[in-house]
Structures are given as C-alpha cells and as structure tokens.
Amino acid sequence: MEHIELFFKSIFIDNMVFATFLGMCSYLAVSKKVSTAVGLGAAVIFVLAITVPLNWMLDQYILQPGALKWLGAEYASYDLSFLSFIMFIATIATMVQLVEIIVEKFSPSLYNSLGIFLPLIAVNCAILGGSLFMQSREIATLGLATTYGVGSGIGWFLAILAIAAIREKIRYSSVPAPLRGLGITFIITGLMAIGFMSFGGMLTGGDEEEKSDTNELSVMPVDESNELTIQATALEDKLTQVNQ
Template identity: 70%
Template sequence: MENLLNIFVKSIFIDNMIFAFFLGMCSYLAVSKTVKTALGLGIAVVFVMIITVPVDFLLNKYVLVPGALSWLGADFDSVDLSYLSFIIFIAVIAAIVQIVEMAVEKFSPSLYANLGIFLPLIAVNCAILGGSLFMQKREYETLGEATSFAAGSGIGWFLAIVALAAIREKMKYSNVPAPLKGIGITFIVTGLMGIAFMSFLGIKL
C-alpha cells in the first residue's frame, strides 16, 4: 500500500507529465484559456489515462513481452511481440478516446463544442502514450502499481492545466505588456509553474 501511495504522489508532483517531461503541451497550452474547458479536458485525460495504462499493462504482461504467450502452451514460449507495443498502445488509446468523445457529446454538448478538435486529439496526446511507455519502461510488477501510476499521472496533468487556466483567466484583468500578450505570457507562466514543481524534487519517497 505504501509503495502504491509513493508511486501515486510521485507521479503527480515529481514526475509530472507537463513540468517534468513536457508531454501533452499542445493541448495544455491551447485549451487552458478558461477553467471550464480545462476542467473538461483534464477530467477526460484522467479518465483515459486510468483506463488505458492498466489495459496496456495487461496486454504488455500477457501478450507482448518475450514469453508472455506461454499461457497458450509450450509452443508459444519463445514468441516475442514487443515490437508491436506502439501499435497496440495507440490502438487502445484511440478506442478509449472514441468512447469518451461519444460520452461527452451525448451528456455535455456545450463542453463538446468548447473542446472542439482537442477532444479527439487526446488520442494523440503524448502524455497518454507516455504513460503507457513509462509503465512499460519502469517494469511495474502489479496491476495496482500501473493503475496508481496512471491515476497520479492523469491527476498531475489535470492540476497543471486547471491551474494554468485559472491564472490565464486572472491575467485578462492584468496589465500585460503588448508583446507578451497571449502565448508569450503563457509560456512564461508555465515556466514559473515548472520551477515551482521542481521544489518537490527534494522530497524523498
């Protein structure tokens, strides 16, 4: 249990997908103009992450890694399908995103309209694929560890985009120099937030 908590907290604050690895920056910068849309996209990313990473963990453990297909019989002990990892992971992500897109369109048409093209673009959000690839590289041993990592990574991305959206809403009433208005000041704020998150690097878990 302690290990799961460590993975969860570390994924949120220390190994934050945005501030530590710069993954998912395109939608992070584009959809963070209002808190409402940032909340919607953030929740969608958390949902997709929590489903895709555990599913990819199971596929990796029981299908892709060398010898994973031994449960089919001795003839499959030497089969290695790890070269299919990218294709399988992306296919799973695309399927889950499609489900999320249909659900959002049905239950919240206004949010669906506000998110626009960035909702289906979750399928190519590198933070989602990065979660699956990090899970594979770090060789988590249990489904619980993979799920804890997925939840922490998704929540970390969610906190980052909502915090930036809140700051950008306040900046509308600030006297920002003309050359920095828009994406310029957004990059500066993102950098300052990244520096703030770096303070968590000193925490030993």
Template identity: 75%
Template sequence: MELLELFLKSIFIENMIFATFLGMCSYLAVSKKVSTAVGLGAAVIFVQVITVPLNYLLDKYILRPGALTWLGEEYAEYDLSFLTFILFIATVATMVQLVEMVVEKFAPALYNSLGIFLPLIAVNCAILGGSLFMQQKDFATITEATVYGLGSGIGWFLAILAIGAIREKIRYSNVPPVFRGLGMTFILTGLMAIGFMSFGGMLTGGSDAPKKEVVENVAPAVTEEVNEVATDSTALETKTDSLTQTVQE
C-alpha cells in the first residue's frame, strides 16, 4: 500500500510539471502535437526509471557521508557528497544518449520531429529533479526509488500529453488574440495543476493513527492548562470574596 501511495503521489500530487514546474521548456516547446508529446513523454519515463535507481545506488554506496564503509573501516569518514551533481548528471546524460540512439534507429520520423529537444533531455531539470528529490526523501530501498522514478516520469508524460491534446483542439477555437499562444498554454497549465492537486485529499488522508497520537500528546497538556485556569479562578474568587467581606466590615 505504501508503494502504491508513493506511486500515485509522484504522479498527481508531486507532479514535476504542476507541483514543481520542472521541465517547462520541453513541456511548452514539444506539446504542439500529441505525437511528439507522446514520444518525448515516453523517453522521459524511460530515463527516469533508469536514472533514479542508479543514482540511488550511487548516493547510498558512494556519495553520502560514510557510504564507503563497505570498502573498509578506513573509508568510513570519507564524504563525497560534493560530487552529487556531477555523477547524477553523468548518469542522466548516459541514459539520454542511449535513448537518442534507440529512437534514431527504430523511429527516425519521431527522432526528426523531436529535433534538438531529445538530446536536451540530458539537461531537463525534471530528470535531475527526480534524482535530487529521491535523495531528499531518503528512500529505504531501491524499490521505492524505482517506483518514485516511474511515477514522476508518468506524471510528466500525462502533463505533456494532456496539454498537447488540448493545444491541438484549441487551434480550431476562437481564442481571444491576447490569449493565443503561450498565454493560453499557461492558463491551461494552471487549471490542470489545480485538478491534479485535488488528488491530495484522497492520498494524504486515511490513517487515524496520527490523529490518535496527536490527541494523546495534546490532551494531557490541555488538561493541565484547564486545571491551572480552574485553580486560578478559584483563588481569584476566594480573594474577591475576602475583599468584599473586608469592605463590608
């Protein structure tokens, strides 16, 4: 259930386009036709599924402080985290080069339609963002990292596919001149972001355990505060009665 929740959250709630606005360049430039959007989205999914787990292994066994302990106790104090960006980008660039060669070999028409944006996946901030978010979330297993990479790739794919389909349709619509082009695209992106974020209530609710824990932790403090207030009120009432009696005497 946790993996399913992670998968769905990475697609909808933590969508690379609608939640963090990563990968907007390719999203805006290649979404004019559904065919090119599908091709680029599939390439992004493939790269994410491969690079996020690979970068997870790099981070766990090489980059983070103390990760080199498996080589021996004398390496336990080494910290190679300053190499994170270099190694992550090298992994992404290698996978993108592989995708580019495969697409050029088996789908030359798609390769020509994607143009410069296929090799530019290597510098797509959504790809690097997936690995950096994976590092930030500190997943316990490579399975979680793989599920997160797959979900984030599918989320980006759905975003560019949806905007591509809408942009094909609005070509034949009477859009006001001031909103034509990127103006309407940004408006549609904002509206779709609201729709995707609405899944948050379904995926972040559910468990009563946190509520019970909060109640158990807060209840004693509240009871103590109430008792203090009651004690102060009683003392104040006693003092008031004493002063009243003194005045009457």
C-alpha cells in the first residue's frame, strides 16, 4: 500500500512540472511535437528510475553521518553529506551519457530531433530534484526510492506529453498574436497546474481514520475517570448519611 500511495502521489500530487515547476526548460523547448516529447519523456523516466535508487544507496551507505560504519568503528563518525551534490550530479551525468549512446544507436532520428536537449538532461533540475526530494523526505527503503523515481518520471512524461498534444492542436486555433508561442504555452501550463492541484486531496482517507482513532483513544480515559469520580462522590454522600 505504501508503494502505491507514493507512486500516485509522485505522479499527480507532487508532479515535477505542475507542483514544483522543475525541468521547465526542456518542457517548453521539446514540447512542439508529440513524437519528440514521448522520446524525451521516456529518457527522463529511464534516468530517474536509475539515478534515484543509485543516489539513495550512495546517501545511505556513504554520504549520511555515520553511514561508513560498515567499514569499521573508526569510520562511524565520518560525515560526507557535503559531497551530496557532487555525487548525485556525477551519477546523473553517467546515466545521461548512457541514454545518449543508446538513443543515438537505436533511434538516430529521435537523437537528431532532441538535439542539444538530450545531453542537457544531465543538468535538468527535475532529475536532480528527484534525488534531492528523495533525500529530504528520508525515504526508508530502496524499493520506495525506485517507486518514487519511476513515479516522478511518469509524472514529468505525462506533463510534457499533454502540453505537446495541446500545442499541436492550437496551431490551428486563432490565438491572439501577442500570446502566440510561449505566451499561450505558459497560460496552458498554469491552467494544467491548477487542474493537478485538485489531486491534492487524494489518499488522505487513512490519515483521517488514524486521527479519529486517536481521538477515540484519548476520550476513553477521560470518560472512565469521570465515572470513577461520580462513583466516589456517591460513596461519600452515603457515608455522610450513615454518620448522621
């Protein structure tokens, strides 16, 4: 259940584009055609699915304070968290280079259409943001980190696919001249972000149930103490009457 909840939250509620507006450069530049958007979106899913778990392992076993205790007791006090950015970016750059080689080998047309934006995935803030959000949210297991990486990639993929489909359609619409191009794209992106905000109430039923359960538990001792007080008062009255 935890994996499913994290998966859907990373797609709809914490969407990289519509919730935090990360990766907007390639989102705006490579969303003129659906085919190009699909290729870049698939590359982003692959990179996030690989780099987030890898960076989770780096964070857990190397970078966190005391993470090097598996090397011996003398290393338990080491804190390498200041290397987080360097290590994360190095991992991302390696994976992006691998993606670039694969795309160029198996799909030269897609490689040419993506152009400079394919290697620029290495400095895409959405990719680095996925690893930093994973670190800040203290995701507990490797499986959850993988789920978060895949979900974040799918969320970014859906965002660029949706805007690319809309931009292909509005070519045939009578958009006012001052808004043509990026103007109408920014407006549509804002409206889509407002739409995705409606998912903010998803998967909150469990939290409400937990709150109600805790409220019931907190009320029970109060009721029992009230009953004991009433019984003690009644007993005192009876003793007073007997003494009289």
